[in-house]
Amino acid sequence: SQFENSAAAAFSARQNRNDFEGDQQTSESVSPAPTGTTTASTATSGLLKKCLPCTGVKCVPQIQCPAHVRMESHEKPQICDLPAGKFGYCCQTGQNHTVPRSVSRERRTDFPSFLSPDVLDEARRNFEHLMHGVAQIPVRRGLPDFSHGIVFHSTAKEDLHNFALSNNALEQVFTTQLFSKKEQVPVDDIITNNVPVKFTKTPLAQHCQAPVICRNIRSVYRSHDGTCNNPLPARSHWGAAGQPLERMLPPAYEDGIWNPRVHSTDGTPLLGARKISRILLADIDRPHPKYNLLVMQFGQVLAHDVSQTSTVRLEDGDLVQCCSPGGKVALNPQQSHFACMPISVDPDDEFYSAFGVRCLNLVRLSLVPNPDCQLGYGKQMSKVTHFLDASPVYGSSQEAARELRSFRGGRLRMLNDFGRDLLPLTSDKKSCPSEEAGKSCFKSGDGRTNQIISLITLQILFAREHNRVADILSQINPSASDERIFQEARRIVIAEVQHITYNEFLPIIIGPQQMKRFRLVPQHQGYAHDYSPDINPAITNEFSGAAYRMGHSSVDGKFHIRGEHGHIDEVINIPDVMFNPSRMRKREFYDDMLRTLYSQPMQQIDSSITQGLSRFLFRGDNPFGLDLAAINIQRGRDQGLRTYNDYLELMGARKLKTFDQFPSEIGQKLARVYRTPDDIDLWVGGLLEKAVDGGVVGVTFAEIIADQFARFKHGDRYFYEYDAAINPGAFSPNQLQEIRKATMARLICDNADRLTLQAVPLAAFVRADHPGNQMIGCDDPNLPDMNLNAWRL
Numbered sequence: 058s059q060f061e062n063s064a065a066a067a068f069s070a071r072q073n074r075n076d077f078e079g080d081q082q083t084s085e086s087v088s089p090a091p092t093g094t095t096t097a098s099t100a101t102s103g104l105l106k107k108c109l110p111c112t113g114v115k116c117v118p119q120i121q122c123p124a125h126v127r128m129e130s131h132e133k134p135q136i137c138d139l140p141a142g143k144f145g146y147c148c149q150t151g152q153n154h155t156v157p158r159s160v161s162r163e164r165r166t167d168f169p170s171f172l173s174p175d176v177l178d179e180a181r182r183n184f185e186h187l188m189h190g191v192a193q194i195p196v197r198r199g200l201p202d203f204s205h206g207i208v209f210h211s212t213a214k215e216d217l218h219n220f221a222l223s224n225n226a227l228e229q230v231f232t233t234q235l236f237s238k239k240e241q242v243p244v245d246d247i248i249t250n251n252v253p254v255k256f257t258k259t260p261l262a263q264h265c266q267a268p269v270i271c272r273n274i275r276s277v278y279r280s281h282d283g284t285c286n287n288p289l290p291a292r293s294h295w296g297a298a299g300q301p302l303e304r305m306l307p308p309a310y311e312d313g314i315w316n317p318r319v320h321s322t323d324g325t326p327l328l329g330a331r332k333i334s335r336i337l338l339a340d341i342d343r344p345h346p347k348y349n350l351l352v353m354q355f356g357q358v359l360a361h362d363v364s365q366t367s368t369v370r371l372e373d374g375d376l377v378q379c380c381s382p383g384g385k386v387a388l389n390p391q392q393s394h395f396a397c398m399p400i401s402v403d404p405d406d407e408f409y410s411a412f413g414v415r416c417l418n419l420v421r422l423s424l425v426p427n428p429d430c431q432l433g434y435g436k437q438m439s440k441v442t443h444f445l446d447a448s449p450v451y452g453s454s455q456e457a458a459r460e461l462r463s464f465r466g467g468r469l470r471m472l473n474d475f476g477r478d479l480l481p482l483t484s485d486k487k488s489c490p491s492e493e494a495g496k497s498c499f500k501s502g503d504g505r506t507n508q509i510i511s512l513i514t515l516q517i518l519f520a521r522e523h524n525r526v527a528d529i530l531s532q533i534n535p536s537a538s539d540e541r542i543f544q545e546a547r548r549i550v551i552a553e554v555q556h557i558t559y560n561e562f563l564p565i566i567i568g569p570q571q572m573k574r575f576r577l578v579p580q581h582q583g584y585a586h587d588y589s590p591d592i593n594p595a596i597t598n599e600f601s602g603a604a605y606r607m608g609h610s611s612v613d614g615k616f617h618i619r620g621e622h623g624h625i626d627e628v629i630n631i632p633d634v635m636f637n638p639s640r641m642r643k644r645e646f647y648d649d650m651l652r653t654l655y656s657q658p659m660q661q662i663d664s665s666i667t668q669g670l671s672r673f674l675f676r677g678d679n680p681f682g683l684d685l686a687a688i689n690i691q692r693g694r695d696q697g698l699r700t701y702n703d704y705l706e707l708m709g710a711r712k713l714k715t716f717d718q719f720p721s722e723i724g725q726k727l728a729r730v731y732r733t734p735d736d737i738d739l740w741v742g743g744l745l746e747k748a749v750d751g752g753v754v755g756v757t758f759a760e761i762i763a764d765q766f767a768r769f770k771h772g773d774r775y776f777y778e779y780d781a782a783i784n785p786g787a788f789s790p791n792q793l794q795e796i797r798k799a800t801m802a803r804l805i806c807d808n809a810d811r812l813t814l815q816a817v818p819l820a821a822f823v824r825a826d827h828p829g830n831q832m833i834g835c836d837d838p839n840l841p842d843m844n845l846n847a848w849r850l
């Protein structure tokens with residue numbers, strides 16, 4: 058076509074390596090603008106030629122059309138114009154990363170199309186041996202590893218269910234491995250889901266997930282577990298709790314199935330995650346000039362709303378330990394559990410060597426059975442609803458919600474602590490490192506709530522908001538039932554969370570360009586119409602395993618708790634408030650913490666990670682903790698993420714050929730830990746990029762995050778901006794206008810104790826000392842306020 062040349066020109070015009078940290082050049086390099094065939098006018102979008110509009114399909118950014126990576130150049134989709142002057146693809150393949158059968162290369166067809174009893178038997182025996190033949194060494198309470206386990210905990214009952222599910226999935230994966238080895242199935246066929254051998258009619262079929270039956274597809278309220286959101290019966294499970302993570306690109310496993318990548322592209326062993334963390338990701342204090350720690354903290358709440366993986370467990374549900382006591386050495390392969398993937402520590406490690414530590418525990422993520430009930434690669438499980446639906450407040454199942462409700466006036470249960478509402482205390486020993494009375498942990502809809510005290514603060518804030526809304530609704534509607542008030546208040550809180558996310562939070566992270574290109578900007582008026590039942594709202598491995606972990610770089614190692622008049626009262630090292638909620642019982646702490654969050658700058662998102670996370674994570678009473686940076690790198694390999702270069706290609710950028718394309722200091726360090734630029738782990742590569750204009754992350758993370766939030770919006774029938782033609786629980790036009798007044802600033806004021814907090818920055822995520830922002834009194838009429846009179850039921 059006539060666009061081929063221009064597409065090719067545009068691809069090669071792209072990216073003079075000016076996206077990297079430290080490089081002073083400024084340039085527009087998100088993605089190439091179409092150049093037509095001739096001109097040198099790429100810089101001024103006003104002079105650009107228009108592309109033909111797409112016929113019958115949508116124009117999307119390249120990253121949302123992942124099959125293009127595998128296409129021959131003559132098959133590449135037609136290019137088209139996107140908002141904000143960029144170009145995209147007329148995408149036939151949608152989010153599918155594989156090319157449809159008709160255009161893909163020949164597939165080998167000479168392997169059997171069914172599973173023989175021999176293979177099934179042998180796989181069964183292997184699996185039994187793996188499950189029972191290994192040392193069952195659990196993790197001791199009090200160790201950092203125990204707290205690490207808690208971040209994968211939901212409720213005891215849900216854990217048990219997921220554990221069984223994951224074992225079923227593992228048996229399917231081991232069977233796939235055996236079959237593929239025996240039949241020499243090409244890796245390429247496995248990673249593109251191109252092995253149509255079914256588990257149906259084998260004993261493994263009972264492991265396949267039963268379809269979700271929806272009794273009422275027009276329910277006004279979204280379900281707690283996320284089922285029945287998509288109106289098509291075959292897709293009722295999309296986005297539900299317990300469903301697999303999706304992928305933008307096929308997995309990078311050594312065998313294509315589940316064995317983690319351990320080799321560099323040149324065949325030599327990859328360097329360990331801890332070494333990369335030590336050499337590349339130092340701790341340097343770089344406060345962000347514009348944004349405060351509330352961005353970090355709200356960001357983590359969102360992370361927990363949309364994703365919670367979990368790890369493989371021992372037979373009785375206990376956590377797996379892969380290192381000898383004290384981390385002296387990794388257990389030998391015969392002794393250790395099959396899901397072990399510990400991080401090795403060099404003897405010359407400038408930190409851990411002092412403690413003789415050579416091994417950091419890491420257990421691989423648990424899986425879900427193959428959704429198509431056929432042979433395939435391992436698919437990681439998320440235990441929470443993928444949708445952005447305030448699940449940390451309400452839980453991800455009906456039962457979880459029931460435990461949180463008071464069943465009076467539509468309210469959530471709270472602990473009344475001398476007149477202040479805090480979250481109720483948990484009686485679940487598995488969700489708290491301490492069994493001591495008085496050190497007990499809080500309970501919410503998310504098992505990770507106690508992970509850090511600033512997170513507890515926001516969890517309390519959202520629970521209070523629910524009850525605040527419920528109380529007003531009860532006043533306006535004295536005869537409405539508890540159930541009605543609860544669900545209406547929940548619907549309003551979810552809408553507030555969504556509005557604040559898309560209106561205030563997300564533009565800060567990904568910048569205005571990406572907001573426009575991915576059609577994420579909220580409307581000021583009227584309803585939105587861009588729902589599509591073809592969009593799978595599921596979390597991608599790339600998002601949860603790498604891009605959205607950018608937040609770890611925004612964490613400051615200390616909280617500077619200020620008194621009401623600005624002087625610093627207390628400096629808290631973050632490891633001291635991880636899984637240690639006791640300070641929350643101090644009367645003024647909640648207000649003080651909120652003030653700290655909006656006044657203290659967040660750390661810039663770059664290659665610096667605080668030692669609070671990279672040395673002392675979850676240290677508790679121990680002299681050392683875990684390294685979250687190393688964990689992130691190792692986790693990416695566990696999840697089969699492809700390397701950084703592959704995602705550059707996916708976005709339409711050119712791959713890096715040499716380390717010199719980075720600023721020299723970074724390039725030299727990279728060369729110490731990677732053999733070739735093709736080996737760079739996604740999380741690492743993304744952190745090294747310079748932030749996009751008006752955002753805080755580099756272009757690669759910005760695009761992966763934008764794609765994910767596009768899924769949450771365009772793939773959620775209950776999204777707050779949709780009308781009754783789409784959303785059975787649509788807001789009336791009046792109600793929607795009220796939701797649009799919700800701001801983070803108002804949320805803080807409405808739910809503060811008002812002991813030491815009487816004012817907020819008007820733009821709550823922006824430092825109050827930043828030009829253009831200002832403090833505003835909580836009672837000031839200029840602080841917008843939702844009027845709940847629009848909810849006379």
Ligand code: HEM
Nearest residue numbers: 208353356357360364365366509601605606608609612692
């Ligand atoms: C406040 C301090 C924080 C701590 C101590 C922390 C700790 C952790 C830990 C221990 C994990 C599990 C790691 C693994 O084994 O793979 C994790 C996962 C994750 N974190 Fe953080 N984190 C923090 C803040 C944040 C922030 C601010 C964000 C984003 C803005 C974030 C995003 C994520 C994501 C997306 C995951 C993966 C979740 C999953 O899918 O299971 N975290 N974090």
Ligand SMILES: [Ca+2]
Nearest residue numbers: 362442444448
């Ligand atoms: Ca959710």
